[in-house]
Amino acid sequence: MISPETAELRILDAAETLFYGRGIQAVGMDEIRSASGVSLKRLYQLFPSKGELIQAYLRRRDVRWRQKLAAYADSQATPEESILAVFDWLHEWFGEPDFRGCAFSNSFGELGATSSAVAETARAHKEAFFRYLAELTAAAGKPASLGDHLALLAEGAITTAAITGSAEPAHQAKAAARVLLEAAPPSPSRAQPSRSRA
Amino acid sequence: MISPETAELRILDAAETLFYGRGIQAVGMDEIRSASGVSLKRLYQLFPSKGELIQAYLRRRDVRWRQKLAAYADSQATPEESILAVFDWLHEWFGEPDFRGCAFSNSFGELGATSSAVAETARAHKEAFFRYLAELTAAAGKPASLGDHLALLAEGAITTAAITGSAEPAHQAKAAARVLLEAAPPSPSRAQPSRSRA
DNA sequence: GGAAGGAGAGAACGAGCATTCTCTCCATCG
DNA sequence: CGATGGAGAGAATGCTCGTTCTCTCCTTCC
Incomplete structure (x- = not known):
């Protein structure tokens, strides 16, 4: 299992590439999962909702x-x-x-x-x-x-x-x-x- | 029945107010129907898809x-x-x-x-x-x-x-x-x- | 008056998507 | 070894929405 820190980084990297490149609403959570390689369950453990992931993306x-x-x-x-x-x-x-x-x-x-x-x-x-x-x-x-x-x-x-x-x-x-x-x-x-x- | 020209104007007015005010993806065709008072059937006769309505909105x-x-x-x-x-x-x-x-x-x-x-x-x-x-x-x-x-x-x-x-x-x-x-x-x-x- | 056609209201359909749940598997600890 | 618990994969759920369909009604024209 990859560490939570690594998972978080991968998710944020994937989210940034996808949200920035295609627009936020055009990207589903499923696509962030495939791009990051982090399971949906883990994704939601780290970012309890898409809204929180968006905020994390923007803040970083x-x-x-x-x-x-x-x-x-x-x-x-x-x-x-x-x-x-x-x-x-x-x-x-x-x-x-x-x-x-x-x-x-x-x-x-x-x-x-x-x-x-x-x-x-x-x-x-x-x-x-x-x-x-x-x-x-x-x-x-x-x-x-x-x-x-x-x-x-x-x-x-x-x-x-x-x-x-x-x-x-x-x-x-x-x-x-x-x-x-x-x-x-x-x-x-x-x-x-x-x-x-x- | 209202004239096609009037219907088109009402639709475009509603679309402009809603699309501009809330964002395009945040507004559904159903909401444009209620705001314009033009039935969904007529709406689709005048603008065969949401994409065409968006273009008409932007052009006008x-x-x-x-x-x-x-x-x-x-x-x-x-x-x-x-x-x-x-x-x-x-x-x-x-x-x-x-x-x-x-x-x-x-x-x-x-x-x-x-x-x-x-x-x-x-x-x-x-x-x-x-x-x-x-x-x-x-x-x-x-x-x-x-x-x-x-x-x-x-x-x-x-x-x-x-x-x-x-x-x-x-x-x-x-x-x-x-x-x-x-x-x-x-x-x-x-x-x-x-x-x-x- | 009666048939025909178009109009409106809104139900129906199918896809997409955020979020949750299930099932299976593997590692750890007794 | 066997039980436990957490992990991943992805199916399931419930909702939204674009688009189409149905049904009923009104108008128009003979």
Whole structure:
């Protein structure tokens, strides 16, 4: 028998691939069983209902997505470069063969009206993403409004890339972000941190 | 007996309210029958399958949405004002009590992976919207890239407004659009049309 | 008036699916 | 060795839903 931890991982991996790739309602629990190789009984022991599996899928994806983004962007030398790197990371993501847009926007569109848990998880994900961009913006000594504007560009790029099937919106968004970044005045309220600039 | 035209209108009205408000898969044909008051037999005579009703719903919504947007934006005095008015219109839309994001992004997230017809309709809608912004941008004598950037802002505002339940993203997107508009140089390739400017 | 045809209401059918149950098997422990 | 208990496979259950069918009734046309 495989360990409960391994079973949980296999289930979450299968659920993520299937839910993200085909939509949540299009995937039955039976299919998650076959894809994960974990028996239905065990599946229900670990996740007592499909709704709980959906929440687990979304929660794990939220953490991983933001970690990968932050790992990429935070490795840049300056806050300005980190901001622009966000859009480079989006471009890489859009180019992945199984890219199908934002899992949270998709599940919100599919279930947000009928499941308040899904709606709330999607809201929390977007809020965390906005907060991250706000931090980068503040670190660059730019006004908070710039963070919101950058987030809207990124959000629009994700949706547009998903529907058109092109990674190009990431480059377009980056170009727009550069204009906004250069046009934004230094933030009046908070001193710019002394991170070195090339 | 009500006329076939009236029956079709009632069905499409009911389908739009229900599909948009709750998601397509969450609404059964039986519910569309009760909401429209048209018998199931007649419903299937006019729309031979749920898939065809979905397509009819999306097609009609595409036309009406773009007409309303254009009617609002085109009534402005200058192309620049038309561009900014797009975001004012979005703000009005976001404030409607039943606003739940872009019907096309939502249906793409829900069915795009399993229905190529839905995916294609969503793509066509976004493309038409991009084209409209490209026209406004060209009329303002600005480079084509500005049109793409504005479209990404609008797209991001729609998604963000839907998930957060706030109309504020429209104002944020408008502010960003104003910056991009003012920063964009006159288009080199095409002469600015002689529409009068205040 | 009477036949015919179409309309509506809703039952019926068949598939899909979330969830539970059964049965068999194997490992562990006395 | 034999009993116990948990595991897996997958059948069973009950519900939802897309689609079709039936039955009754009304209208229309001769």
